[in-house]
Amino acid sequence: MLASPLYRGTTIAMFLSGLGFSAAAPQIARFLVNDLGGSLTAAGLFYLTNLTAPVAGYLVGARSDRTGGRLGLFRICAVAGFASWAAIAFSTQLWMPFVLSAVIGAFGGAATSQLFAAIHDETSAHPNPNNDGVVAIVRMALTAGWVVGPVTGSFLAAHTSLRIMLLATAVATLAQIIPLGTLRTSPAAAVADPTSEPGTRRRPGLRAMLPLLAFTALYVLVYAGESIKYAYLPIYMNDQLHYPAALSGAVIGIQPLVELVLMPLAVLVARRIGMMRLMVLGAAFGVAANICFATTGTAAGLFTGQVLMGGVWGIFAALGIIVAQGLLPTAVATASAIFLSSTAISSALGGAAGGIGAAVIGLPTVFLIPAAAALLAVTGLAVMTRSTERSLPA
Numbered sequence: 487m488l489a490s491p492l493y494r495g496t497t498i499a500m501f502l503s504g505l506g507f508s509a510a511a512p513q514i515a516r517f518l519v520n521d522l523g524g525s526l527t528a529a530g531l532f533y534l535t536n537l538t539a540p541v542a543g544y545l546v547g548a549r550s551d552r553t554g555g556r557l558g559l560f561r562i563c564a565v566a567g568f569a570s571w572a573a574i575a576f577s578t579q580l581w582m583p584f585v586l587s588a589v590i591g592a593f594g595g596a597a598t599s600q601l602f603a604a605i606h607d608e609t610s611a612h613p614n615p616n617n618d619g620v621v622a623i624v625r626m627a628l629t630a631g632w633v634v635g636p637v638t639g640s641f642l643a644a645h646t647s648l649r650i651m652l653l654a655t656a657v658a659t660l661a662q663i664i665p666l667g668t669l670r671t672s673p674a675a676a677v678a679d680p681t682s683e684p685g686t687r688r689r690p691g692l693r694a695m696l697p698l699l700a701f702t703a704l705y706v707l708v709y710a711g712e713s714i715k716y717a718y719l720p721i722y723m724n725d726q727l728h729y730p731a732a733l734s735g736a737v738i739g740i741q742p743l744v745e746l747v748l749m750p751l752a753v754l755v756a757r758r759i760g761m762m763r764l765m766v767l768g769a770a771f772g773v774a775a776n777i778c779f780a781t782t783g784t785a786a787g788l789f790t791g792q793v794l795m796g797g798v799w800g801i802f803a804a805l806g807i808i809v810a811q812g813l814l815p816t817a818v819a820t821a822s823a824i825f826l827s828s829t830a831i832s833s834a835l836g837g838a839a840g841g842i843g844a845a846v847i848g849l850p851t852v853f854l855i856p857a858a859a860a861l862l863a864v865t866g867l868a869v870m871t872r873s874t875e876r877s878l879p880a
Contacts, residue, residue, distance in 0.1 A: 619750075710859045
C-alpha cells in the first residue's frame with residue numbers, strides 16, 4: 487500500500503471524501519430547516535435530488551470504460567462536487583440546494599467510483615491473493631473519514647455556523663485531488679481486453695448487467711435507512727431526547743468506528759463462508775438496528791443500534807464494491823458507478839419515505855420503515871447467494 491502511489495494517494499483521497507461528506511450529511515436537514523425555513527418533510531425530500539446521481543454515474547462510468555481515463559474523470563468529478571457544496575453553502579432560497587445537488591452534485595458523487603475502477607485495473611494487472619485486502623484498506627480510509635466527520639461537523643456547526651460547515655465540506659471534496667497529484671494510470675481497456683483499443687469497447691448489454699442490477703437493488707433496500715437516520719436521528723436526539731451536541735455526535739460517530747474495526751474481519755470471514763452469505767447476515771443486522779432506533783428511546787438503545795449498523799457497513803463497505811465489479815468484470819467503471827450510485831437512489835427513496843413517514847407516524851416510529859426494507863433485502867440476498875457465489879472472487 488505504501489509503495490504504490492496509486493494506492494497511497496487513493497487512500498488519502500478516500501479519507502478526505504468521507505470526512506467532508508459525513509460532516510454535512512447529519513447537518514443538511516438542519517440547514518434546510520433552520521437557515522432556509524424549510525419543513526421537516528421538505529428536508530426529507532431533499533434526498534430525492536440524489537436520483538440524478540445514477541444517471542451521472544453511468545455516463546461517467548461508461549466513458550471511463552471506453553477511454554480508460556479514470557483519474558482524469560475523477561478530478562473533474564471532484565471539482566464538480568466542490569462547486570456544488572460551495573454553492574449550497576451560499577444558498578439563500580430553499581429551492582437552490584435542490585437544484586445544485588441534482589444538477590452539479592450528481593457528477594461530484596462519481597469521483598469515488600473512478601478511484602475504485604483505477605484500483606481494480608491495478609490489481610488486475612498485478613494479481614495477488616491479498617488484492618481484496620487492498621480494496622478493504624482503501625474503503626477503510628473512507629470509513630475513517632466517517633468516524634471523524636460527524637463529530638467535526640457538529641462541532642464546527644455549533645461554534646461557527648451551518649454555512650461554514652458546508653464550505654468546509656466543499657474544501658475537503660476538492661482536496662481529494664491533491665494526494666494523487668498528476669498521477670496517470672494505463673488505459674483500463676488494455677487491462678480488461680488486450681485485443682481492443684481504448685475508445686472501441688462496446689457497452690455491456692442489459693442481460694449481462696442483470697445480476698449487478700439485482701444486487702444493487704437489494705443494496706438500495708439495505709441502505710435506505712441511512713438517509714432516514716441522518717435526516718431524523720439528530721433531530722430526534724436534539725428535539726425530543728434533548729441530548730447535548732457531544733452525545734448526539736458520539737451516537738452518530740460510533741457506527742463508522744465499529745465499521746472500521748470490523749472491515750478487516752469481514753474480509754477474512756468472507757474468504758471462509760463466501761461474500762454473499764456474509765451479506766445476508768449484514769442485512770439482518772440492519773433489521774435489528776432500525777428496530778432499536780424505533781423502540782428503545784434511550785442512549786444505550788441508540789448506541790446499540792449504531793453498533794449493529796456498524797456491523798452492516800463493516801460487511802457491505804468492505805465487500806460490496808468487490809461483488810459489484812465481479813458481477814460485471816468487462817466494465818468495472820460502469821459496475822462501480824452503478825453500485826456506488828445506489829447510495830444516492832436509496833437516499834432519495836429513504837428520504838421520501840422518511841419525509842412522509844415522519845409526517846404520518848412521527849419520530850421515532852419512522853425507523854420501522856427501513857427495518858422492513860432491510861428484511862426484504864435479507865430475503866433477496868439469500869436467494870442470490872447460490873447463483874452468484876461461484877462467479878465472485880475467492
